[in-house]
Amino acid sequence: MPDALHLELTTDADDERPVFIGGNFNDWQPDQTSFQLQRIGLRQYQYAFPADFSLPNPLEYKYTRGSWADVELSETGEAPPNRVVWQPTTLQRDHVPHWRRAGEGFAPQLMPHLLDIEGFELPILGRQRRLRVLLPADYEAQPKRRYPTLYLLDAQNLVQGGAGFGDWAVERNLAILKERGLGDIIVVGIDHGEEYRKSEFNPYAHLWLGRGEGKVFLEALVGGVKPFIDSQFRTSPDRKATGIGGSSLGGLLSLYAGIKAWPVFGRVLVFSPALWVSARAYSDAENLSKSAHSRFYLFGGGQETKSMKTSLERMNALLSRHANVATHFSFDPEGRHEEARWAREFPKATAWLFSD
Numbered sequence: 001m002p003d004a005l006h007l008e009l010t011t012d013a014d015d016e017r018p019v020f021i022g023g024n025f026n027d028w029q030p031d032q033t034s035f036q037l038q039r040i041g042l043r044q045y046q047y048a049f050p051a052d053f054s055l056p057n058p059l060e061y062k063y064t065r066g067s068w069a070d071v072e073l074s075e076t077g078e079a080p081p082n083r084v085v086w087q088p089t090t091l092q093r094d095h096v097p098h099w100r101r102a103g104e105g106f107a108p109q110l111m112p113h114l115l116d117i118e119g120f121e122l123p124i125l126g127r128q129r130r131l132r133v134l135l136p137a138d139y140e141a142q143p144k145r146r147y148p149t150l151y152l153l154d155a156q157n158l159v160q161g162g163a164g165f166g167d168w169a170v171e172r173n174l175a176i177l178k179e180r181g182l183g184d185i186i187v188v189g190i191d192h193g194e195e196y197r198k199s200e201f202n203p204y205a206h207l208w209l210g211r212g213e214g215k216v217f218l219e220a221l222v223g224g225v226k227p228f229i230d231s232q233f234r235t236s237p238d239r240k241a242t243g244i245g246g247s248s249l250g251g252l253l254s255l256y257a258g259i260k261a262w263p264v265f266g267r268v269l270v271f272s273p274a275l276w277v278s279a280r281a282y283s284d285a286e287n288l289s290k291s292a293h294s295r296f297y298l299f300g301g302g303q304e305t306k307s308m309k310t311s312l313e314r315m316n317a318l319l320s321r322h323a324n325v326a327t328h329f330s331f332d333p334e335g336r337h338e339e340a341r342w343a344r345e346f347p348k349a350t351a352w353l354f355s356d
Helices: 170-179 194-200 214-232 249-260 280-286 308-320 339-354
Strands: 006-011 020-023 038-041 044-048 059-064 083-085 091-096 113-122 127-135 149-153 186-190 242-247 267-271 295-301 326-332
Touching (some): 127 214, 149 249, 186 214, 194 249, 242 249, 249 280, 267 339, 295 308, 326 339
Parallel strands (some): 006 091, 149 186, 149 242, 295 326
Antiparallel strands (some): 038 044, 113 127
8 A cells, every 4th residue: 555645524513623544554543643634625635644554454444533532433423334445546535524512422412302393283184193293403593594394204213212112312413414514404293193193194005004094194294284393483484494204104205295294395305205105106106297396315124124125116107207206216235224224314304405
């Protein structure tokens, strides 16, 4: 490996702390001044090893902010594997999405404020639901600002550990996104209806799921929940700033909402959708209005149903045929049908859906 290796680093979440490199070339010391990077611009750093410095092959390293309690993290706030350079090179470009701070994967002061709204009436269904509203940490400090809004189904499995199945760690993920300049959105979680979940989240008829109430539930969301949220909080009500998302049957209903209620929802998060329920989902996608300037984020895992990948590929192809529709298809061969995996995908999906 050439001695004069030059590193160029960019980062999403910049702050006042210096940046160092530690690895198998310096006994993994995280704060040696001789291996401190030079700031060359906003979120940009560089470092050049001395020409006479003998580097190991392979070179393994990580970036830190001065200690292993302040080490680089992935975009989901997880510890990434060591960086490895095998081939001789003179320039290595790296990117760090996020940083640990004093041992924490996120800044507590950036956590959103969680409000519970109990017993919200859905008259069209004759039922009630709890709404869980997550407001950006600085919501009160910016009284003139309006925010994009993401409506998420299955609120029981979104925050505070969930209700038996784990959760999407939405509050933690929003704090991570906010530190990267991407988390300024309002999230509205809508509880599922327990015994009504299978019918309310199914917009089609199915042999054992029974009569689908998805269309009616969507009407309750569009005609009741959204107007209420828009009246109580500083949302940007435009469709380009309004999203809907869910997983499994919730993913199916979110997809349906993005297609049928496109004038309302322009950002659609679809995780592991139950596309096996009805082939009509594909024909609906094929007939999506040409006026729908929308974004769809599709995700699935290889450890779910055998047809998950092929069904999502088919759906992605149908949506992509529309000139005004943007899609992002993400597939994890090891992904399981579980909240923990959806939690890892949530910040990626949210950043893509609401970035300009």
